[in-house]
Amino acid sequence: MTPDGYGPLGPADRDSAARLARLGFGHPRELFDRYAALFGEETLRGVRAADGTVAGCAAVWTMAQWFGGRPVPARAVAMVAVDPALRGRGIGSGLMRGVLAEAAADGAALSVLHPATLPFYARLGYGRGGVTVGWSAPPAALDAGPVEDGRILPGDPRDAAPLAVLRRRLLAEETGLPERTEAMWTLALSPDGEPAEVFLLAGPDGPEGYIAVAPPRDRQLVVADCCLPTRRAIRLAMGLLAGYRAQVETVRWLGGPEDPIALLSREIGVRPDSRKSGCCALWTCAGPWRCAAIPATCRAGW
Incomplete structure (x- = not known):
């Protein structure tokens, strides 16, 4: 009642x-x-x-x-x-x-x-x-080496449809993830009102995942959103983030307690900063x- x-x-x-x-x-x-x-x-x-x-x-x-x-x-x-x-x-x-x-x-x-x-x-x-964990690391700690059978392609933050298709694999395999509404996609890809840069993480058969990053600010790079369902997609994302080492001192992202980027990165400097x-x-x-x-x-x- x-x-x-x-x-x-x-x-x-x-x-x-x-x-x-x-x-x-x-x-x-x-x-x-x-x-x-x-x-x-x-x-x-x-x-x-x-x-x-x-x-x-x-x-x-x-x-x-x-x-x-x-x-x-x-x-x-x-x-x-x-x-x-x-x-x-x-x-x-x-x-x-x-x-x-x-x-x-x-x-x-x-x-x-x-x-x-x-x-x-x-x-x-x-x-x-x-629990959602806020992670941070120096870019060099995320260098996973070359991914010979992978490519990084540009994406469009104004078109979430192909990203939703990639994310559907995680929805089906993981437990408790939300299927985003249009408003939720907008907040994920434009968290502060400005579109993030979206990169598609592709293997031989096409895109497997994606990562979106906000423009570097105050020597920090913030991951706005990501979908990393394969080990290749994880390593491609890590290589992309490591490539910002000349521009930023810290990379920040949100994940779980057993975050794949944190688990595959070099341990020095990778740390959980917050828990929600x-x-x-x-x-x-x-x-x-x-x-x-x-x-x-x-x-x-x-």
């Missing part, structure tokens, strides 16, 4: 939601507006105080999460924020109960989010669903989603 005061936020509530995002996460208005434009204002949800003002907000959207080689309907949740003056009154819990009730009614099998605090979401039924937990809530295994892979959601990385 949806709590009283919970529901969609309309255009008249946009300023209130932007204010809560700034107070909760430090998001500037420009960033909030970019996310709203990408995902759509219809993704905003809120809970209202007795006087009708927006006391808490969240962004929600539907996507597929892959388990056991098949997509499972999931509800993604982000930007959960409550007015600081009204915290401690159960507003956040009421907001999230509304989010989960709506998701279940829409047929989602699970919900996923990156939590700001684990205990709060654990009380709502979420469990730890994996993901959570998932599973509230039904009924109907077509009754499969052994889904309960593993809260144990697998995604």
Whole structure:
């Protein structure tokens, strides 16, 4: 049952939601507006105080999460924020109960989010669903040597379709990866609003993976996105990153605790700099989603 005061936020509530995002996460208005434009204002949800003002907000959207080689309907949740003056009154819990009730009614099998605090979401039924590690290394540590049967080709950050085809192999083989929406692809390939440089990693039979890097800045190179399903694709990506040694001092990327680039690189200087937990809530295994892979959601990385 949806709590009283919970529901969609309309255009008249946009300023209130932007204010809560700034107070909760430090998001500037420009960033909030970019996310709203990408995902759509219809993704905003809120809970209202007795006087009708927006006391808490969240962004929600539907996507597929892959388990056991098949997509499972999931509800993604982000930007959960409550007015600081009204915290401690159960507003956040009421907001999230509304989010989960709506998701279940829409047929989602699970919900996923990156939590700001684990205990709060654990009380709502979420469990730890994996860890994203921020890695860094000097470019020289990533030199994997020549890949004689591989080629690096230019890609187009404005066309995610061929990249999605390459990523489909990972979706089918790994556990818990999301199938990206158009908005998610845009954020992956243009994280700060400027398109990243995309490189296709090809073998004798064509592209096997890809890597996207942001322009070097402050002697650092940041990997915006990558898909490395083969050892050849991993080594090609590492060679590409190592080639920036004259321009940057540090390469940064996101991966799992057993990241393939970290595992294949030279150990000197490769280090994990940060860890970010993901959570998932599973509230039904009924109907077509009754499969052994889904309960593993809260144990697998995604």
